[in-house]
Amino acid sequence: MARDTSPQCKQCRREGQKLFLKGERCLTDKCGVERRSYPPGEHGRGRQKQSEYRVQLREKQKARRYYGVLEKQFRNYYEKASRQSGITGENLLRMLECRFDNVLVRLGFAASRRQARQLILHGHWTVNGRRVNIPSYQLRDDDVIAIHARSTAAPLIRDATELTGQVPAWLQADHDGLTAKVLRKPERREIAAPVEEQLIVELYSK
DSSP states (O other): OOOOOSOHHHHHHHHTSOOOOSGGGGGSTTOHHHHOOSOSSTTTTSOOOOOHHHHHHHHHHHHHHHHTOOHHHHHHHHHHHHHSSSOHHHHHHHHHHTBHHHHHHHHTSOSSHHHHHHHHHTTOEEETTEEOOOTTOBOOTTOEEEEOTTOSOHHHHHHHHTTOOOOOTTEEEETTTTEEEEOSOOOGGGOOOOOOHHHHHHHHTO
């Protein structure tokens, strides 16, 4: 299975802001953006020309890295979003938000998307009573998420719930029982991703 193994702190520095790819570490002074607030590489501190294409590309790369999606998969999401009714950019973000690994992070059951991905791949979670080991699985309305009965990851998951602020209104979580439910699809104002989706649409529309 293809996955991004590049240094995560460098990804945040490349985009110039915290993407919270390392969970708790991003909240400390060890965060790469806090320690070196300039892009990585030999010319990171140099002046960079901000063309229209560059701004659009950086926004796409930021969204891709934020959700932990590779290039081909991200384009597939965009093509699906463009075929749906409604606003393409909002459709794209909605599909990314409903990924299984992202929902676990929103619920507070994982400190980062990489940790959520690992928990899913190792079979620690079920959806509607059936074990699901696909991080990109698209959750639907009324889906019930629960920790697998034989899972040994409960202590790790409970540690992650302590870092959680507020669970989005489109989700319902029981941190004591480690269960949750998808109430509905998220609205744009409920999606906390630091992304301007219109720039991504403009990039792919060229």
